[in-house]
Amino acid sequence: MLLTIDCGNTNTGFAIWDGTSFLASWRCATQHQRTADEYYVWLQTLMHLHRIDVTITDVIISSTVPRVVLNLRVLCDRYFDTRPYVVGKPDTLLPVDVRVDAGTQVGPDRLVNTVAGWDRHGGDLILVDFGTATTFDVVDTDGAYIGGVIAPGVNLSLEALHMAAAALPHVDITQPQRVIGTNTVACMQSGIFWGYVGLIKETSARIRAERGRAMKTVATGGLAPLFQQAEDLFDSYEEDLTMHGLTVIHRFNKENT
Numbered sequence: 313m314l315l316t317i318d319c320g321n322t323n324t325g326f327a328i329w330d331g332t333s334f335l336a337s338w339r340c341a342t343q344h345q346r347t348a349d350e351y352y353v354w355l356q357t358l359m360h361l362h363r364i365d366v367t368i369t370d371v372i373i374s375s376t377v378p379r380v381v382l383n384l385r386v387l388c389d390r391y392f393d394t395r396p397y398v399v400g401k402p403d404t405l406l407p408v409d410v411r412v413d414a415g416t417q418v419g420p421d422r423l424v425n426t427v428a429g430w431d432r433h434g435g436d437l438i439l440v441d442f443g444t445a446t447t448f449d450v451v452d453t454d455g456a457y458i459g460g461v462i463a464p465g466v467n468l469s470l471e472a473l474h475m476a477a478a479a480l481p482h483v484d485i486t487q488p489q490r491v492i493g494t495n496t497v498a499c500m501q502s503g504i505f506w507g508y509v510g511l512i513k514e515t516s517a518r519i520r521a522e523r524g525r526a527m528k529t530v531a532t533g534g535l536a537p538l539f540q541q542a543e544d545l546f547d548s549y550e551e552d553l554t555m556h557g558l559t560v561i562h563r564f565n566k567e568n569t
């Protein structure tokens with residue numbers, strides 16, 4: 313049984329893949345201090361609660377936070393008696409090319425999304441991931457990752473307003489009924505919500521123009537549906553895009569190494 317681990321800067325997702333479907337998935341806050349023993353107790357408890365009685369034999373990790381990988385490796389070694397595949401490490405192969413400036417370290421989550429998008433849709437894609445950052449990953453006709461866009465994440469932008477301006481409170485993101493806010497919270501929600509709708513539209517349109525071709529847009533990340541309900545911004549929304557990519561990379565490495 314495969315355990316897929318997706319460490320973002322804010323949250324870490326764990327999922328169990330039986331070769332056909334995900335049996336379960338869980339999330340915790342990303343903390344590099346968390347030990348292998350803590351991960352294991354937490355995972356065991358959740359597996360028991362969900363009556364998932366399986367043996368983990370394989371693990372694949374994508375981590376945008378290098379420091380957390382150490383304890384996840386210890387988890388794999390001590391409790392699952394396996395060496396994990398770590399996306400971005402030289403001994404983990406990718407089924408797609410990466411064509412960026414020499415010396416650039418592409419975020420592993422973006423590479424994983426690229427593989428997932430290529431597997432599900434073929435090439436010429438724009439993948440939009442609403443995480444700590446809002447990223448656009450551009451996928452070439454042959455599935456290669458050829459670059460993209462990194463913008464501040466939605467929650468990060470809201471947090472930054474609150475942190476930097478004494479009179480601005482902490483607010484949650486929702487779709488405002490009106491653009492013109494008549495109180496502070498409504499003004500902030502409008503700025504973030506319609507600002508991001510604009511960011512998504514403009515960035516996607518400019519990527520398409522620069523590429524000079526039709527491209528499918530696939531969105532992932534918890535906040536994508538909120539924007540999609542306001543306007544038709546994406547061709548599809550795939551909550552499990554990154555986890556799916558991890559299963560594809562795992563299979564590719566099993567078959568080719």
Ligand SMILES: Nc1ncnc2c1ncn2[C@@H]1O[C@H](COP(=O)(O)OP(=O)(O)OP(=O)(O)O)[C@@H](O)[C@H]1O
Nearest residue numbers: 320321322323442443444445484485532533534535
């Ligand atoms: N209406 C909402 N208002 C605020 N946050 C929301 C709302 N709906 C979903 N979210 C949040 O969106 C986030 C989506 O999770 P996702 O895995 O896409 O990104 P993340 O975990 O925050 O970032 P990263 O992967 O970089 O760690 C979650 O933190 C979830 O709580």
Ligand SMILES: CC(C)(CO)[C@@H](O)C(=O)NCCC(=O)O
Nearest residue numbers: 376417418419421422443445462
């Ligand atoms: C942009 C983030 C933070 C998004 O999770 C991550 O992919 C990352 O740390 N990337 C490294 C830089 C790059 O992708 O070009």
Ligand SMILES: [K+]
Nearest residue numbers: 320421441443
């Ligand atoms: K993510």
